[in-house]
Amino acid sequence: MAFTTTVLAWSVLEFGGFMGGPDRDHALDAIRWGTDYLLKATSRPGIVYVQVGDPYRDHGCWERPEDMDTPRTSYAVNASSPGSEVAAEIAAALASSSRAFRMVDPAYSKTLLSRAEQVFEFADKHRGSYNDSLGHWVCPFYCDFSGYTDELIWAAAWLFVATKRPYYWSYVVHNVEKNHMALNANFGEFGWDSKHAGINILVSKYVMKGGIDSNPFLPDADRFICSILPESPTKSVKYSPGGLLFKPGGSNMQHAASLSYLLLVYARHLKEANRTVRCGKVVASADRLIQVARSQADYILGSNPSGMSYMVGYGNKFPQRIHHRGSSLPSVIKHPKRIECKEGSPYFLTKSPNRNVLVGAIVGGPLNVQDHYDDNRTEFRQSEPTTYMNAPFVGVLAFFKGDPNLSRT
Numbered sequence: 499m500a501f502t503t504t505v506l507a508w509s510v511l512e513f514g515g516f517m518g519g520p521d522r523d524h525a526l527d528a529i530r531w532g533t534d535y536l537l538k539a540t541s542r543p544g545i546v547y548v549q550v551g552d553p554y555r556d557h558g559c560w561e562r563p564e565d566m567d568t569p570r571t572s573y574a575v576n577a578s579s580p581g582s583e584v585a586a587e588i589a590a591a592l593a594s595s596s597r598a599f600r601m602v603d604p605a606y607s608k609t610l611l612s613r614a615e616q617v618f619e620f621a622d623k624h625r626g627s628y629n630d631s632l633g634h635w636v637c638p639f640y641c642d643f644s645g646y647t648d649e650l651i652w653a654a655a656w657l658f659v660a661t662k663r664p665y666y667w668s669y670v671v672h673n674v675e676k677n678h679m680a681l682n683a684n685f686g687e688f689g690w691d692s693k694h695a696g697i698n699i700l701v702s703k704y705v706m707k708g709g710i711d712s713n714p715f716l717p718d719a720d721r722f723i724c725s726i727l728p729e730s731p732t733k734s735v736k737y738s739p740g741g742l743l744f745k746p747g748g749s750n751m752q753h754a755a756s757l758s759y760l761l762l763v764y765a766r767h768l769k770e771a772n773r774t775v776r777c778g779k780v781v782a783s784a785d786r787l788i789q790v791a792r793s794q795a796d797y798i799l800g801s802n803p804s805g806m807s808y809m810v811g812y813g814n815k816f817p818q819r820i821h822h823r824g825s826s827l828p829s830v831i832k833h834p835k836r837i838e839c840k841e842g843s844p845y846f847l848t849k850s851p852n853r854n855v856l857v858g859a860i861v862g863g864p865l866n867v868q869d870h871y872d873d874n875r876t877e878f879r880q881s882e883p884t885t886y887m888n889a890p891f892v893g894v895l896a897f898f899k900g901d902p903n904l905s906r907t
């Protein structure tokens with residue numbers, strides 16, 4: 499949720515001008531929904547509430563939010579049981595959002611910023627993974643795989659964006675240099691767990707302007723771009739016959755959406771600096787990056803071999819059996835009687851389409867590189883929608899709304 503909020507705020511900062519007034523207001527409303535919650539979760543100094551609900555009991559039920567009666571236990575990290583990855587991502591969300599609200603609501607923006615600084619200090623001073631502190635309450639469900647160094651640097655980078663204080667810049671430079679080897683293992687990743695590629699693309703805006711040493715940020719950002727472009731000799735992702743950027747592991751649309759978002763942000767910085775990216779003998783212009791992002795956006799919205807939009811409710815053909823409790827169970831208006839924990843199972847297992855159309859939700863998409871999608875509720879790696887897939891896509895769509903004919907192929 500914190501990552502979703504950070505990326506939505508970044509989308510407003512980069513491409514808010516292309517959204518148009520009403521859509522930008524919707525985006526800001528969505529961000530505020532997240533930051534209001536995160537302010538409450540961090541209101542007591544030295545404690546960060548990171549999860550509500552027993553994940554074992556919750557996963558054991560297929561029921562509507564209105565009927566839920568599983569324990570609402572809350573889980574917190576603190577100085578003796580730290581959680582730097584989750585606390586730092588919350589700091590990043592508060593800092594980026596503070597920047598997004600600076601002009602529209604200065605008082606709120608100030609509140610977000612001072613909280614961001616406080617939470618970052620807590621995350622940095624008391625280092626550790628919530629994996630270890632909260633154990634089986636958070637992992638195997640929501641494990642941290644990539645460690646917390648990336649989130650600490652990411653949060654510091656956002657605090658630099660929000661404050662321009664040299665302290666945060668030094669923190670970023672010092673820690674990237676110190677951990678470069680370890681960070682390198684994930685240089686091509688950007689998602690709720692790994693922030694690495696995002697750090698380099700975010701920071702590139704400041705180092706490209708000159709006056710600041712661009713090492714290692716620009717080489718790492720370029721290397722990331724070269725790991726994505728289809729024609730690059732150092733490409734490390736795959737493309738399906740239909741043109742979908744693919745990485746193994748499920749919920750693939752998170753990669754298609756988040757990496758496309760980074761391509762567009764970098765393209766913008768490249769244009770401003772009159773730069774290109776060199777991948778061996780291949781030279782890629784900003785327009786080429788935009789073209790690749792465009793191909794992914796078009797694929798997600800229906801330009802693919804199945805002729806299906808992976809955004810629910812968009813186009814003539816879209817997923818009908820998404821892995822989502824509220825969407826698959828009948829509404830309380832149509833079925834006022836309570837549906838108990840296990841009474842939802844028939845709705846989970848039925849071959850019938852979901853009762854409620856969750857308009858706008860993007861699902862995980864194909865599980866293999868052959869463009870094949872199983873429209874099956876039990877196949878959650880394909881059919882589950884998540885906010886961390888939708889959030890970067892907001893930025894992608896805003897960019898193309900700004901110039902709808904850009905790089906149409």
Ligand SMILES: *[C@@H]1O[C@H](CO)[C@@H](O)[C@H](O)[C@H]1NC(C)=O
Pocket residue numbers: 573574575576577578579631632
């Ligand atoms: C710190 O958090 C852990 C894990 O949530 C908890 O068991 C412990 O009681 C907390 N310590 C304090 C001093 O609140």
Ligand SMILES: *[C@@H]1O[C@H](CO)[C@@H](O)[C@H](O)[C@H]1NC(C)=O
Pocket residue numbers: 627629630637641642643644645646
């Ligand atoms: C958290 O747990 C997962 C699963 O056991 C493990 O792969 C990962 O390395 C752990 N992360 C940290 C930061 O310890």
Ligand SMILES: *[C@@H]1O[C@H](CO)[C@@H](O)[C@H](O)[C@H]1NC(C)=O
Pocket residue numbers: 772
């Ligand atoms: C941009 O770079 C190209 C090639 O390096 C150069 O020919 C051109 O004059 C530059 N344009 C601007 C506006 O600096």
Ligand SMILES: *[C@@H]1O[C@H](CO)[C@@H](O)[C@H](O)[C@H]1NC(C)=O
Pocket residue numbers: 848849873874875876877
């Ligand atoms: C969904 O997949 C499950 C197992 O993977 C299978 O048993 C079931 O028949 C499938 N349902 C549909 C609607 O194809």
Ligand SMILES: *[C@@H]1O[C@H](CO)[C@@H](O)[C@H](O)[C@H]1NC(C)=O
Pocket residue numbers: 901902903
């Ligand atoms: C985009 O292309 C269409 C069809 O070629 C054209 O009608 C429209 O004016 C163009 N829009 C913009 C914003 O350039």
